[in-house]
Amino acid sequence: MASEFAVEMRDVVKRFITPEGNEMAAVDHVTMQIKNGEFFSMLGSSGCGKTTSLRMIAGFEWPTEGEVYIEGNAMGHTPPFQRKVNTVFQSYALFQHMTVYQNLAFGLEMEGAKEDEIKKRVGRALEMVQLTGMDRRRPRQLSGGQQQRVALARALVKTPDVLLLDEPLGALDLKLRKEMQLELKALQQQLGITFIYVTHDQEEALTMSDRIAVMSKGQVQQMGTPVEIYERPSNKFVADFIGESNFLEGKIKSLSKKEASVFIPGLNVEVTGMPISEGMVKGEEVVVSIRPEKIRIADKDTKSNNMFRAKVTNTVYIGADTHVYVDVHHTKLKVLEQNRISRLDPKSFYVVGQDVWLMLMPENTLVLKKD
Amino acid sequence: MNPFRRSPFVLVATVLVYTFLYAPIIGLVLYSFNASRANVTFEGFIPAFSERVVMDGSLVKSSPCGPFHWYCDLAKNDDVAEAAGNTLTIAVVATIVATVIGTMAAIALQRYDFKLKPFSQLSLYIPIVIPEIVMGIGVLTLFSQLFGWVNESFNLSGDARLSLGMATVTISHIAFMVPFVTLVVQARLQGFDKSFEEAAMDLGANEWTTFRRVTFPMILPGVMSGALLAFTLSLDDFVITFFTNGPGSTTLPIYVYGLLRRIITPQVNALSTVWILVVFTAVLLLQLIQNREQKQHS
Amino acid sequence: MLKRLRENKSTQGTLLALPTTLWLFFLLIIPLILTLVISFGKRSPDGDVIYTFSLNNYTRLFGYSTDCPEGQASCFNPLYVQILWRSLTLAFNTTALVIIMAYPLAYFIARAHPKRRNLFLFMVLIPLWTNFVIRVYAWMMLLRKEGAINVIIGGVANLLNIPFTPLEMLYTPGAVLVGMVYEFLPFMILPIYTSLEKIDTSLYEAAADLGANAIKTFLRVTLPLSMPGVVAGTILVFIPVMGTFIVSDILGGRQVILVGNLIQRQFLDARDPTFGSAASLILMIMTLIVTYFYTRKFGFGEEIVPA
Numbered sequence: 001m002a003s004e005f006a007v008e009m010r011d012v013v014k015r016f017i018t019p020e021g022n023e024m025a026a027v028d029h030v031t032m033q034i035k036n037g038e039f040f041s042m043l044g045s046s047g048c049g050k051t052t053s054l055r056m057i058a059g060f061e062w063p064t065e066g067e068v069y070i071e072g073n074a075m076g077h078t079p080p081f082q083r084k085v086n087t088v089f090q091s092y093a094l095f096q097h098m099t100v101y102q103n104l105a106f107g108l109e110m111e112g113a114k115e116d117e118i119k120k121r122v123g124r125a126l127e128m129v130q131l132t133g134m135d136r137r138r139p140r141q142l143s144g145g146q147q148q149r150v151a152l153a154r155a156l157v158k159t160p161d162v163l164l165l166d167e168p169l170g171a172l173d174l175k176l177r178k179e180m181q182l183e184l185k186a187l188q189q190q191l192g193i194t195f196i197y198v199t200h201d202q203e204e205a206l207t208m209s210d211r212i213a214v215m216s217k218g219q220v221q222q223m224g225t226p227v228e229i230y231e232r233p234s235n236k237f238v239a240d241f242i243g244e245s246n247f248l249e250g251k252i253k254s255l256s257k258k259e260a261s262v263f264i265p266g267l268n269v270e271v272t273g274m275p276i277s278e279g280m281v282k283g284e285e286v287v288v289s290i291r292p293e294k295i296r297i298a299d300k301d302t303k304s305n306n307m308f309r310a311k312v313t314n315t316v317y318i319g320a321d322t323h324v325y326v327d328v329h330h331t332k333l334k335v336l337e338q339n340r341i342s343r344l345d346p347k348s349f350y351v352v353g354q355d356v357w358l359m360l361m362p363e364n365t366l367v368l369k370k371d
Numbered sequence: 372m373n374p375f376r377r378s379p380f381v382l383v384a385t386v387l388v389y390t391f392l393y394a395p396i397i398g399l400v401l402y403s404f405n406a407s408r409a410n411v412t413f414e415g416f417i418p419a420f421s422e423r424v425v426m427d428g429s430l431v432k433s434s435p436c437g438p439f440h441w442y443c444d445l446a447k448n449d450d451v452a453e454a455a456g457n458t459l460t461i462a463v464v465a466t467i468v469a470t471v472i473g474t475m476a477a478i479a480l481q482r483y484d485f486k487l488k489p490f491s492q493l494s495l496y497i498p499i500v501i502p503e504i505v506m507g508i509g510v511l512t513l514f515s516q517l518f519g520w521v522n523e524s525f526n527l528s529g530d531a532r533l534s535l536g537m538a539t540v541t542i543s544h545i546a547f548m549v550p551f552v553t554l555v556v557q558a559r560l561q562g563f564d565k566s567f568e569e570a571a572m573d574l575g576a577n578e579w580t581t582f583r584r585v586t587f588p589m590i591l592p593g594v595m596s597g598a599l600l601a602f603t604l605s606l607d608d609f610v611i612t613f614f615t616n617g618p619g620s621t622t623l624p625i626y627v628y629g630l631l632r633r634i635i636t637p638q639v640n641a642l643s644t645v646w647i648l649v650v651f652t653a654v655l656l657l658q659l660i661q662n663r664e665q666k667q668h669s
Numbered sequence: 670m671l672k673r674l675r676e677n678k679s680t681q682g683t684l685l686a687l688p689t690t691l692w693l694f695f696l697l698i699i700p701l702i703l704t705l706v707i708s709f710g711k712r713s714p715d716g717d718v719i720y721t722f723s724l725n726n727y728t729r730l731f732g733y734s735t736d737c738p739e740g741q742a743s744c745f746n747p748l749y750v751q752i753l754w755r756s757l758t759l760a761f762n763t764t765a766l767v768i769i770m771a772y773p774l775a776y777f778i779a780r781a782h783p784k785r786r787n788l789f790l791f792m793v794l795i796p797l798w799t800n801f802v803i804r805v806y807a808w809m810m811l812l813r814k815e816g817a818i819n820v821i822i823g824g825v826a827n828l829l830n831i832p833f834t835p836l837e838m839l840y841t842p843g844a845v846l847v848g849m850v851y852e853f854l855p856f857m858i859l860p861i862y863t864s865l866e867k868i869d870t871s872l873y874e875a876a877a878d879l880g881a882n883a884i885k886t887f888l889r890v891t892l893p894l895s896m897p898g899v900v901a902g903t904i905l906v907f908i909p910v911m912g913t914f915i916v917s918d919i920l921g922g923r924q925v926i927l928v929g930n931l932i933q934r935q936f937l938d939a940r941d942p943t944f945g946s947a948a949s950l951i952l953m954i955m956t957l958i959v960t961y962f963y964t965r966k967f968g969f970g971e972e973i974v975p976a
Contacts, residue, residue, distance in 0.1 A: 058569075058573055059572075059573075060569050060572075060573075079572065079577070079578075080569065080572040080573050081572045081573070081574075081575045081576055081577050085573075086573055086574065087569070087570070087573045089566045089569070089570055090566075091564060091566050093564065093566040093567050093569065093570035094570075095567065095570075095571075095585055095589075096589070097588045097589060106571070106574055106576070106584070107574030107575055110574055110575030110576050110580065111575055154570075154574070155573075155574075158574065158575070378883075380773070381773045381776055381777050381780075382777070384770075384773035384774065384777075385773060385774050385777040388770050388771075388773070388774045388854075389774070389792065391770070391851070391854075392792075392793070392796045392851075392854065392855075393796070394811065394817075395796075395804065395807035395808055395810075395811055395851065396795075396796055396799065396807060398807060398810055398811055398817050399803070399806070399807040399810065402810060410810075411813065411815045412815045412820075413817075413820075472688040472689045472692065473689060475685045475686070475688065475689065476685065476686045476688070476689035476690070478685055479681075479682045479683075479684075479685035479686035480686060482682070483678055483679065483681055483682025483683075483685070483686075484678065484679060484682060485678075485679045485680075485682035485683040485686070486679070486683070487683055487686060487687075487690060488682065488686070490690065491686045491689065491690045491693075494690065494693040494694065494697065494698065495693070497693065497697045497698075498697070499904070499905075499908070500904070500908060500956070500957065500960055501701075501908070501953055501956065501957075502908055502909060502911050502912025502913075502929075502952060502953065502956055503909065503912055503913075504912040504913070504914060504929050504932055504933070504949065504952070505701075505704070505912060505949045505950075505952060505953045506697060506700065508704065508932060508936055508942075508945060508946065508949050509697070509700025509701055509703065509704050509949075510696055510700050511936065512700060512703050512704060512707060512942060512946065513695075513696070513699060513700045513703055516703065516718070542696065543696060545692060545696075546692055546693060546696035546697055547697075549689050549692060549693065550693070553689060603798065606800075607798075607800055607801055609800075609801050609802055609915060610912075610913075610914075610915075613933075614936070623800070624800050624801065624802045627800065627802045627803060627806065628802050628915065631802070631805075631806055631809070631919055635806075639806065643799065643800070643803040643806070643807070646799060646800060646803065647795075647798070647799045647803075650798040650799065651795060651798070654791075654794070654798065658791075
């Protein structure tokens with residue numbers, strides 16, 4: 001392989017002219033390195049620049065500034081048909097006037113492959129996505145899930161170095177989507193090619209990816225493994241976007257190399273031994289992020305560190321878990337409790353108005369810079 | 372709930388309007404069998420098939436073709452054959468040119484940004500918002516001034532002189548048909564998802580292959596309905612042809628108009644009936660083909 | 670070279686649109702300019718055009734005349750103003766009548782069973798596919814003194830023992846109106862149908878649910894939502910009616926002269942293209958003004974493009 005990176009974006013900017021005539025950067029100085037054989041996701045809400053980034057890799061758009069590299073080669077204005085990447089479209093973009101077979105054969109015909117080779121490869125690709133025998137159907141005669149598989153097979157039959165997937169599962173229902181997520185992941189591992197996956201669904205990204213780039217407003221907010229992104233979000237946006245968090249204002253009282261004591265006025269407690277990121281100073285105003293499932297809740301004071309009293313204001317039962325909303329000195333917090341035992345007896349659980357004790361584990365709380 | 376669905380008012384109005392639409396046509400067809408040559412009143416059907424045509428004053432007593440006497444008469448009319456030939460030639464040539472350049476323009480207007488775009492788009496609405504006669508006398512003036520100038524400056528004489536004829540009619544037909552083709556194809560392109568073309572390019576097809584293998588087959592129904600519209604407009608056109616035709620380029624509508632100003636025999640009715648039948652059959656066939664294709668696709 | 674063209678989308682677009690744009694420029698726009706230029710010209714004795722700048726054609730059109738009785742130098746001749754006014758009122762009347770007739774039919778088709786809708790539409794289109802000239806001729810046959818209408822009325826009168834003299838219907842303004850309505854009726858039915866057919870039936874259910882009766886539902890829901898169709902139909906009917914000359918030529922005889930007839934005669938019989946050009950420009954300006962004010966009030970109909 002020419003390069004250790006399958007795809008690289010170096011300081012890429014893409015500006016568009018809005019219909020109102022203003023200039024807008026859909027992608028704003030993005031740098032990403034995607035390794036060979038990696039399952040890489042770009043995650044963000046609509047308009048964050050993830051699809052535009054993907055389209056620049058595919059060659060449908062050209063960067064205004066910066067450069068896209070595929071296998072170490074600068075792409076410049078190379079048209080899509082000269083790039084060794086293939087795309088699975090959000091809308092599938094299956095050619096309605098062709099059969100499933102013709103759809104798959106199209107890309108191979110463009111390579112100038114011989115008819116018997118096309119036949120063999122299309123057959124294999126259909127087998128791979130479990131659509132053997134469907135080759136003479138038209139796309140419209142297939143179910144959504146089957147169309148999705150055809151789109152996948154059509155891209156994979158070209159044996160690309162990199163497969164680009166633009167929200168490919170968005171149109172499927174939840175159950176099918178979950179099945180396909182695992183299937184896609186297995187397929188990627190089996191084939192060993194690089195997948196670049198665009199999605200707005202965080203669970204999907206966490207399930208499948210080796211690494212995730214969380215994007216917002218055209219910029220990469222954080223890049224890392226699913227665990228890193230969830231457990232160590234690098235800023236308030238990521239902490240808020242991935243999963244849920246209670247955000248509280250705080251002030252650093254004292255700090256050592258890796259740990260700090262932070263006073264949280266809303267709770268009127270000082271939490272000690274909290275992990276911090278670089279460049280924080282004593283006396284700095286910070287944001288403390290606490291995941292709801294990482295707060296321990298008890299009905300008695302066990303007199304341990306970082307413990308404080310709260311009042312239950314509401315409980316919401318959602319099957320596997322219960323959300324407990326509590327009030328501490330007029331600060332609202334959300335706590336997630338797993339329903340390890342049956343909650344059929346209402347008295348077996350926290351009731352509204354009850355006093356409870358909360359415990360924070362410093363290693364599970366995060367100190368983030370204020371925006 | 373569907374208010375007014377069974378409203379007697381709507382029902383009565385519908386019957387009346389359909390009667391209004393069809394009464395003239397039924398009369399037209401009926402009179403094509405008229406025994407009276409003067410064709411003013413209906414004097415009954417021409418009775419018998421016989422060796423030869425027997426006339427009693429202006430009444431046809433018998434004819435080898437029986438009631439279809441005027442149709443036989445029509446078949447022998449060389450002027451009609453010539454006019455029909457002219458009409459078809461003009462319609463076919465003009466439709467092909469208008470469909471090709473009109474589709475190109477539709478793609479340009481829908482997909483590209485260029486300086487000329489607002490002007491191109493605006494000029495498409497001219498034939499819709501300006502009465503046909505204004506355009507008719509406009510092109511007549513253009514051709515007569517231009518031809519006059521060319522003939523004089525180059526001292527052309529005899530057959531070499533430029534004059535109105537098939538070419539001027541065809542060129543003018545294209546001019547007023549193109550906007551309709553472009554607007555119809557443009558409307559179809561509006562709903563066209565660009566990702567189909569991106570998918571083709573992504574799979575290795577260059578721009579031309581993408582157009583040939585993906586875009587064109589997908590917009591073909593739109594192009595076809597644009598072409599069909601253009602073709603019927605050309606067949607039906609009277610005004611533009613009226614001002615731009617010359618010797619030897621008489622079309623059927625012009626021919627019929629000429630007859631109406633002179634003597635009207637039931638031959639005109641026979642011609643009209645044949646016309647209606649031909650158009651009816653053509654459209655019916657087209658519908659059947661379309662339906663079959665739709666069934667194949669679904 | 671090819672690579673540069675590939676990257677230059679603007680040049681690609683221009684090249685694609687060029688044939689059509691040039692064609693329209695030379696055959697629609699240049700002729701309009703030429704018409705304007707000639708309208709300021711004068712007619713030479715042998716019927717040719719003398720290029721000058723004279724407003725004579727326009728003053729003549731609006732009634733200024735030098736052909737006056739009793740040695741007057743100039744006087745008002747209402748002939749051409751009357752023609753313009755007649756064309757305008759005829760176009761308004763035709764459009765109004767066509768809307769009244771087209772709406773119930775379009776409504777009926779839009780509410781018919783989906784399987785039967787195409788048949789009903791097809792039945793509207795068949796008369797449209799017979800030639801324009803043939804359609805006028807058909808009415809000529811019906812309206813004649815000895816024509817079918819008089820024959821039928823006469824037959825009924827005879828049965829009822831009422832004395833009846835055949836009606837003189839041909840060569841009257843009424844005949845021209847009927848002919849115009851017949852020619853352009855389908856152009857109103859189709860767009861109204863298209864906009865009615867688009868209305869989601871759940872809107873009727875919602876209106877009923879909110880307490881509207883059938884008439885209120887029609888007035889407050891159906892009618893407003895079908896306005897784009899009415900607007901498109903009006904444009905498709907009003908403009909051609911303003912300019913048509915065959916209907917009045919054949920059904921109106923010498924009795925009903927419209928701008929269209931005036932223009933046609935200037936170009937073919939009277940051989941004064943300069944006066945014809947002026948009349949044609951005034952016709953164009955009249956339609957543009959009416960269309961402008963109409964579309965400014967109601968918007969430009971989306972249904973204008975037949976699909």
